[in-house]
Amino acid sequence: MAKRVRVMSMSVEQPLWRALTGYRVLTMLYAVGLFATAYGTFDRPWVAVAYYAVLCGWTLATLPKVANAASCTKRFLAADLTIALVGILLTPLADAHERIVAGGPTLPSIWTAGSVLAFAVKGGWRWAAFASTAVAVANVFERQAPARDTVHNVILVWVASIAIGYVVEVARASERTLARALEIEAATRERERLARDIHDSVLQVLAMVQRRGAVLGGEAAELGRMAGEQEVALRTLVAGGLLPASRVSEDESQGAVVRAVEEPDEEGPLDLRALLVPYATAKVTFSEPGAPVRLAHAAAKELAAAVGAALDNVRKHAGDSARAWILVEDEPDAVIVTVRDDGPGIPAGRLAQAEGEGRLGVAQSIRGRLRDIGGTAELISVPGQGTEVELKVPKDPGHPKAARGKAERG
Template identity: 80%
Template sequence: MARRERVVRMSVEQPLWRALTAYRVLTMGYAVLLFVFTRDQFERPWVAVAFLAVMSVWTLATLPKVAGAAGCTTRFLAADLTVALAGILLTPLADVHAQTFDGPTLPSIWTAGSVLAFAIKGGWRWAAFASSLVAVANIVERGDPSRDTLHNVLLVWVASIAIGYVVEVARASERTLARALEIEAATRERERLARDIHDSVLQVLAMVQRRGTALGGEAAELGRMAGEQEVALRTLVAGGLSRTSHVSEDESLGAVVREVEEPDEDDGPADLRALLARHAGSRVTFSEPGAPVLLAPAPARELAAAVGAALDNVRRHAGETARAWILLEDWPDEVIVTVRDDGPGIPEGRLAQAEGEGRLGVAQSIRGRLRDLGGTAELISVPGQGTEVELKVPRVPRGPRGKAAE
């Protein structure tokens, strides 16, 4: 089946840029309204009008710049901070009594937006640099700063550094999470490939080895070569499951995680009875409910493949004369398929030994499939009394850790 790859971009800082954009617009309006209601107190109101006009045009024109880290360059940050500092230093020129009465500056709290942009872009060090310049400008503007002025300056300085530090911690956590998700996605994809290889190539190679050995002559040599390739391929598959992968990053868009996504299914639910009935035969008895057992197409195919892998194990280990029984049960919250045989059973410790040898029939073709579906696979075997495999798949789609999908 064709599969397509989807790129999921995660960025914990993107909401911060959106909040900063809204903050700049709102504080711009606040500074303008503050002047409108106190314009009678200004000795040179035209200075305030000129600056507020420039600040408003600059704020609206640069909204795309603060929409994300890519547009918020160091050159823009320097220009934006220059506008804020100019507004602070022009305040005594527009209002001579501003130094005396400790009133608000022309840009008012709009200045904090420039400092926050430094914090989000570069972390606490950039925030400390920008807030220090703003603090110096406020002290110079006041001439003889009051206690309230020093308190406000210190508050902005501490808050901006704290926000910058939080952004740095969030970025580090984001990279860690992205890498964990990438490793999990890569591991699940390798397990899926291992199951497909086990269900097709490895079984064909094993069959060629057995038939070639039985026929003898040149066919025996072909069987020997097939056996060597089977061992090499099992080693490769088992070794590939322990490797890790790399996660790429993009500072402007956050960490990147690649997901492999199945194409949309438009055929509707599949009747599991039809998928399992093909396994019925002279030595395989299939018992089913009278009504259709409907599952989504992908889980239904995976469950049927797990049943096929269980029957392959019966034929391979219990012998061609062994009998098997398939029981399909339809419950309100889950579907249960039980595969039972009358073979000699599995010796204790044999499954762990087989997995160590790269034989992943139970580990991947059965348990791995059910784990990906959010279900479970339980194997009960008593030497001399056969083996029973119980496969459970929840009705509500669940993730590999058993959590209900959103």
């Protein structure tokens, strides 16, 4: 039965938009009330009345524009800031000169801060710095001099808006991180559920077909071999989680989480498991940690190639019936890959003889590759008991062995 998955929309900045909506309405009422209490002191009150009519109409009509990031467009922000700046510059025409010199409020008063904060919530601290700078220039022009109260108010708006813009950027980054963590958790749970279901049904059937086919022989043996290969492939699919991590981004138009597959970075670290899993077959067992094993791009490629060379030697010298095992260990300071087989082993002195004859498979394809990336390759073989190759690569590029390997290549 298909399992319905519900994707929840997340927006940690939405409370800021609601707060901004309330702030704009309250500061509009405050600016109108402030004018009403000082109506008799204005030289041209009709200028102020006309401006407040526009301000009130604009504020109430554009409440949906400050409801979320998608509605708050650049065009709206520009028009909103323009109304704030016009109100500041109209103040000398409406108010008495004495009140302006004494530090009286501008026509929009603290409503102007709401326009600046809209820039901060929408675009972060850089947008906030731009808007607050424009307000600062208008205030200085309106006063005709940078008075102490003017400078104080300008700096207060500047610092507050930039701080809020920075907090918004941090909140958005945290939201993306949370969304990715939730996605990974959900994917892990689903993979574990599928692994249990498949293990209890399909994998057991394939394993039984493989065993019975080997016993019956003939065409049944070939069918059993194919079933064994499919069992290995299916185990790899459900157990590894080896697909590239997905990228989580936010769709501002809907406030929803959007997921897309992220292509591997050709220069960034690689998950070694994804490079080694293709080597798994019915006769090659691959065992790896449950978490990604990340190595530098070049080191991961060379290590995987060395593993491939070791398996080639198993096929050439141990025979078609030999089995091999690949074990990946993720240590704190290094990655260790062990390739073991149950073949006849290597006779004493055989490797030195092969190098003397010009066959440098182990010397170059395995040890040479590991030396180039600052790693080591140890080969242990007991006649009649198989061969084990241990490949060790330091994680830190500045590790003495890694640095020595780079120097030798240079």
